[in-house]
Amino acid sequence: MFPTERQGRLLCSPRDPDQEAARWISKQPLVTSDSHIVVLGFGAGFHIKSLRREYRALPMTVFESEQEIVELATNQASTVDVQHLSSDNLARFVMQTRNPILVLCFRPSWALREHLYMDAFLFLTARSESHLQTRKKLLGHDRDLRAQTIWSLVMELPG
């Protein structure tokens, strides 16, 4: 497992990281059997280890903003796909992933990169107007009449 601190920055709770991970998992939304779990923030990996134990069969991808942690994590956690948090990687991921994704935020590891992770969250979930437009463009939905009609239907659902 990784150290709980890196260059003066806490990656997770140094006092009881396992309990923090368990508490975090218990607060996450329902994971369905067809989900592709995406975690924003690798931290020290305790929550990833717990998640992996809980959902052994589900595909899981972690986006981490620090390249060095990505490299260390890739070497150590071979059953989890850990990627550097970059717009290219995020775009490639959403274009290649077929399963419905569930985006989980491990905020204890975000520290001063909050805005970066939040932007990634909104891009992955398409939950802001600008990110939704970006996703539509990526998928070619902005030029497709059928897609536009289905989007109208989707946006009408909660009403």
Next chain:
Amino acid sequence: MRILLVSLQRLGDLQIHRLLIPAVQKKYPTAAIYFLVNDSVYRTQNELPEISGSLISFPRESLLSAWATNERSLVDIYNTCSRLADEVQELQFDLIYNLTFSKIAYHLCQVFANFAPTKNLYFLEEEIIPGGHLLELIARKHEIAIPVASSATSAGVSRVLLQPLTNDPKKNWPIQNWVSLSSQLSMLFPWLGLKVLCASFEYERLKDYFRQEDLLEIGWQQLEASLGPGDLVVTGDTSIQHLAVLKNVPLVSLFLGSGDPERYGPYQSDAIILKGSSDCYPCSPRLECPFSPTACSSGIKIEDVLSAIQQKIRTVHQPREAIDAYGI
């Protein structure tokens, strides 16, 4: 030929929409008719005996649940809708009737129309709906001639089915009234088989008020199969009243709270409809009633319901022995 009827509302609405089937079949005798229904309806009713097509489930509940979960992607919700559209495309419908006044149904039909732009498609505009019965509005819009059903009068009433609970507490006639009605009916017409209908989730609530042997805990499709000549249904504003119409069963309906019989009442010429009376009746479906029991429920008295039932029992032909014994 394949025809799709889009019925994306509740179970009761589906029963109303089913009344259109004979007219559509008359217009297109060789057509296989399919229905698109919400998943919540599909769980209760996943087949209709009168159609040669089938019911297709629209996963509204799971889509709404995904919508409400911020961690889920809207793109995945889009993909689910897109897959449904693909499935509908594979069936190659020649005609789609939208029977639902909702924007979701409107957009869905537009998606389906994209697949077959040259074929006929009917959908209702997003406009303020004028007055009148729902079925007549739809029939007029789609140019379908529907007859008004009446109950079968050739068979005498041998069983009275009471349905005390509705899906909305403010539409419920007080349960003590139902208990009193039930005991008075038993005394007045001892030859009648009297049953209190309940779904499995209603049983616990009703067992404190009625004798166990009087309760008929029954699933929707079993009820549909067993309803028939000899039955009389007495119910609040429930889907069962529309099922009774479909089965030509005599009916007494009690409308309270937000229940609006002019728009959503049973489409049967001789159904007896009793309405609540108070300054606030009918109220908005979105408002909770501050009174318990509801103010409007006092407008329907036990004697009124009893009298309506007696009227029904007298109207339909009774078995000889009942006439001889009770002078009915």
